[in-house]
Amino acid sequence: MRLEGVAPFGPPAFILVARAVEATLLLPRDDRVVRGAKAEDILGALTGVALAPADLQAVLTGCVVAMPRPTEGHLHGGGWASIDLDGGASMYLRQDAGKWRVRAARRGDWRIEYPMWQGDFPSLVRLQSEAAAQRIDLTAQVSQLEVNVDVDASAFTLNVPAAARPLSLDELRENGPLGAQ
DSSP states (O other), rough: EEEEOOOOSSOSSSEEEEEEEEEEETTTTEEEEEEEEHHHHHHHHHHOEEEEHHHHHHHHTTTTSSSSEEEEEEEEGGGEEEEEEEOOOOEEEEEETTEEEEEEEEETTTEEEEEEEETTTTEEEEEEEESSSOOOOOEEOOSSSSOOOOOOOOGGGOOOOOOOOOOOOOHHHHHHHHTTT
């Protein structure tokens, strides 16, 4: 996994790279680095969305879960349908120009909306936490979608500047965007 928090100008706000079970987060603007933690722990501390790379990919691509297995389906009025998935998640679909498209989902304490699509993939995804402990409302936009392209292995390697100072997950939680919650 490679995620970059793109800023309107200057270096990215963050770069998160994960391979297997270890991840590295670089905060180029602060010259800080988190090393050797799980991707879901870093992502949770940074955004409040503690999803493993495969789960994050599933949410961002409209699959909702990494290995979606339908258990039951229902037709509703107004062109809506729902599909219950193994593990307790549900997808809500609506017909659009004769094609069924996922428009929303529930996954654990998460409510997910897919208001915009680019071809077969969502271009805007909104995640809202319904957990009482921490309210999260995060919107992710995909602006440069490429499908079925080879990605060079170097994309999953992060060159951390020698001057970057270590940052712990606890420090990231305390001082990051969710520190006040």
